Amino acid sequence: MSLRVYNTLSGKKENFEPLEPGKVKMYVCGVTVYDYCHIGHARANIVFDVIFRYLQYIGFDTTYVRNYTDVDDKIINRANERGIPSQELAEEFIRAFDEDMDALGLVKPTHEPRATAYIDEIISISQTLIDKGLAYESNGDVYYRVDGFPDYLKLSKRNKDEMLAGARIAPGEQKHNPMDFALWKAVKPGEPSWDSPWGPGRPGWHIECSAMSSSLLGDSFDIHGGGRDLIFPHHENEIAQSEGASGKPFVKYWVHNGFVNVNQEKMSKSLGNFFTIRDILKVYDAEVVRFFILTAHYRSPIDFSDLNLKEARTGLSRFYEALHSAEQTTGAIPADPAVPVSTLGAELKQQFVEAMNDDFNTALAIAHLFEGVRNINRLIATKKFTKKPELVAQVKDLHATIIELGSILGILGSQPQQWLEKVKLAGLAGLDISREEIEQLIEERLVARQNKDFERGDQIRAELEERGIELLDSREGTSWKLK
RNA sequence: GGCCCCGUCGCCAAGUGGUAAGGCAGAGGUCUGCAACACCUCCAUCAGCAGUUCGAAUCUGCUCGGGGCCUCCA
Numbered sequence: 001m002s003l004r005v006y007n008t009l010s011g012k013k014e015n016f017e018p019l020e021p022g023k024v025k026m027y028v029c030g031v032t033v034y035d036y037c038h039i040g041h042a043r044a045n046i047v048f049d050v051i052f053r054y055l056q057y058i059g060f061d062t063t064y065v066r067n068y069t070d071v072d073d074k075i076i077n078r079a080n081e082r083g084i085p086s087q088e089l090a091e092e093f094i095r096a097f098d099e100d101m102d103a104l105g106l107v108k109p110t111h112e113p114r115a116t117a118y119i120d121e122i123i124s125i126s127q128t129l130i131d132k133g134l135a136y137e138s139n140g141d142v143y144y145r146v147d148g149f150p151d152y153l154k155l156s157k158r159n160k161d162e163m164l165a166g167a168r169i170a171p172g173e174q175k176h177n178p179m180d181f182a183l184w185k186a187v188k189p190g191e192p193s194w195d196s197p198w199g200p201g202r203p204g205w206h207i208e209c210s211a212m213s214s215s216l217l218g219d220s221f222d223i224h225g226g227g228r229d230l231i232f233p234h235h236e237n238e239i240a241q242s243e244g245a246s247g248k249p250f251v252k253y254w255v256h257n258g259f260v261n262v263n264q265e266k267m268s269k270s271l272g273n274f275f276t277i278r279d280i281l282k283v284y285d286a287e288v289v290r291f292f293i294l295t296a297h298y299r300s301p302i303d304f305s306d307l308n309l310k311e312a313r314t315g316l317s318r319f320y321e322a323l324h325s326a327e328q329t330t331g332a333i334p335a336d337p338a339v340p341v342s343t344l345g346a347e348l349k350q351q352f353v354e355a356m357n358d359d360f361n362t363a364l365a366i367a368h369l370f371e372g373v374r375n376i377n378r379l380i381a382t383k384k385f386t387k388k389p390e391l392v393a394q395v396k397d398l399h400a401t402i403i404e405l406g407s408i409l410g411i412l413g414s415q416p417q418q419w420l421e422k423v424k425l426a427g428l429a430g431l432d433i434s435r436e437e438i439e440q441l442i443e444e445r446l447v448a449r450q451n452k453d454f455e456r457g458d459q460i461r462a463e464l465e466e467r468g469i470e471l472l473d474s475r476e477g478t479s480w481k482l483k
Numbered sequence: 484g485g486c487c488c489c490g491u492c493g494c495c496a497a498g499u500g501g502u503a504a505g506g507c508a509g510a511g512g513u514c515u516g517c518a519a520c521a522c523c524u525c526c527a528u529c530a531g532c533a534g535u536u537c538g539a540a541u542c543u544g545c546u547c548g549g550g551g552c553c554u555c556c557a
Contacts, residue, residue, distance in 0.1 A: 011487095013499095017505050031557080044557035074555070101510070156552080162485045163553065205554085227557030228488095237554085258488095259550090266551075293521095295506080296496065301489080301550075311495060311507050318506080321520080354495090367505035374522085381522050449516085452538070458517060465518090472519050481519085 003357045008254040013359055014148045018222045024060040025221035027213040032091035034078045036276040037100050040260045044227050047257045047298040048289055049106045054409050055357050064109040065216050071202055076191050086192050086421050095192040100277040104286050105410050111216050115208035120196045122203045122211045122361040125245045126183040134244040138174035140186025146179045149240045156232035181237055206237035219246035225255040257298045263305050283421050284309050291316045291411050294362040307311050314444045324416035328397040329380050330392050338432045342394040345401030348372045372402050400478055427482040431468045442478050
């Protein structure tokens, strides 16, 4: 089966056929840089990071553009509040964005343009739209004439007349029609501005994406992504601008990710349930956050809660524990060329690819990986496992395959033991017990057991268990984990 | 009000016409001095009702419940 992608424009899953065979051009709306990114941004960026990785994995030469919108009302307002130039504020939050995305393990897009570097292109598109009668100048502002574009609202499938009922013209705007939107805004006091044929001013909200995408990817390209909430008005307006100016189809596949809810409610500043990425990463491991996000399909809403994150941590630990035990048991055994080649990895890979080909179904793909984990554990649990080269080869094969497929999702790239240790110690922070205390009790229990005082030994086990620590006895000694 | 989405085991979550993946939790068993880990076994007929169909969680209609967008928003 080849790749199928849900297209917001058609409302259906479609076979994915890029405009140019073998090559994919993808544009994803990045952030307006006026504040720290929240968990919703994390989801959007992780989702498209995985899509980018997967497209490359299945052989597409992929160009991925993700922009920074660094000029906008919100940036200007925030900068004025703080009494600094808006460009300085934008730079600060561009750096913060980069740090956050780095922490979440995202790969770099091919291009990361900034809106302010494309002012000439923005002016040029606006002029073209005016020349074509699709836009008009009005006291130094330039507005898009929505009535001139019959396909307007084709993406969001809204009704123009009914939209009109709710539309407003803000004070100071010089629109012919309330639904018209600004391409260019005349400068006001305290705002950054650039020269233009209509006097000094700055871009409106949607035009920067039309300018950056056409400059870097051409008038027509394959995938345009972003959060659902961008469908209207942002993406709708981009279509109007780009198709209006070029006369060509803008985007072939529109891909939108679902929201993050917090404890079943929409996350919003007014509800006070607003989490920034950096706050979350103080509490949860970045890979756990990533894993959690990918255990749901990208179009479904996802509920961010402590319980769900803990469950994700347990699930991801299961992977690392299996990888660790595979390495422990087979690491020292050299490959035996006389042994039949394992097909388990190839089978797993096929299932994984099939899942991902169905509209990037990471949840199903991860379920298949879990089955790979169970296979590893099952093989290792076989009697005299290390003496059976065929089984050893299968474990090595599965181990390598799981790591390879995990890399497409951006997970399982850590050293298992280190990762498990790190998460364990981080989890300790939430408990009323220290590492030293645990180790001391383990030592005490060891002595008791050597004296066959199992009663005292079990007492220590029970005490630690009550305080959230599970003891694990093995030939190598006693270790512990979070319960 | 308009448009759109969703309701699958205690919890999370796949499945969009062919007879319910996976994870967490739970029960029983193997292993263990006891445990834990791991493994094995067990654990849902898909909000409700009515249709279409040889066959529906999947299509249609209605009802109930939840959510989103309607120019701040990933």
